[in-house]
Amino acid sequence: MNAAIPRPDHPPRMAVGISGASGFVYGLRLLEILRELHVETHVVVSRAALLTMQHETDHKLSDIEARSDYLYRADDVAASISSGSFRTMGMIVAPCSMKTLAEIAQGVTSGLISRAAEVTLKERRKLVLMARETPLTQSHLSNMLTVTQMGAIIAPPVPAFYAKPSSIAEMVDHSLGRVLDLFDLNSGKVRRWVKTP
Template structure:
């Protein structure tokens, strides 16, 4: 294997752009990407973006149909860094947590876990039910990483694109990859600037702060 490889699954949760942008960042890093898009994700793509399927699949090194459980990435012999599901729906999370995959995303995730590779699920849902929390716990106990796309306000994002990039930069950190898009704490600006930020020296109280 000459190039590093990463499997990318896009499921039907809101946040299709996370998967698209991840593919772009991997291309910039010269990482070979293997893409799977669920049927539900195609509906989300149409509702949330102006992308066409052909445009998205062109961003990946290789595209695999969601029902192609005979694809190379469905086997443990497929060598790669691991897998990211961006975003990860609660249905996909449940399939991974219980090992009852109905398609290639679940199977590839199952393979990632059994081979002890890094699996990152950008779980996208709120509020969370007890079933969701238990499934997240199950995946974590199996070695997976639950990484919801949470904005980092210390980075002072000025656009949705910056918020997306920061979340994906932190996900790529988990694979030892630096895309240069994550703002590091205290590396680019001092968190105490003006207004309420001046209070961060220790004067915030504990009953509301």
């Protein structure tokens, strides 16, 4: 007689934060890729991210909602992802502003993104921050070190030119694919480095 195969009590879930740094496209495209991978998304967008969206794209909040399984208000600190009992694979903040990074580093949970990030860390789940800023100040670097020591991963969206990208979309997909690699999710968007003899 075969033993019963344990089944998860929920589908694969990912918390996604989109903060106000330049690079709104990273968050939007991440939602599309996670949907392709059948990962349930729990999304929060900061007010600053909505301003960035208006400056950088022609998208609207309804476009984010259409790509999300669950979309929460930035001030909804009672949302599901604000509790450690709500199980997820982890959280990706794409892009991650220096303000959001600072809040996470200092344990300041003024909104849902930083609260969900804190929950991710306290539950020892994976937190990946696609930090966007240049040049970096001492406080930026210090905050990056702090969150790394807390268990987070800083993954700036740096283009991989060995992949010979032919468009911005390919560079975005490659960066997101490398982030998803950290969760053992194969997006099929990464051109892997292979050295020929």
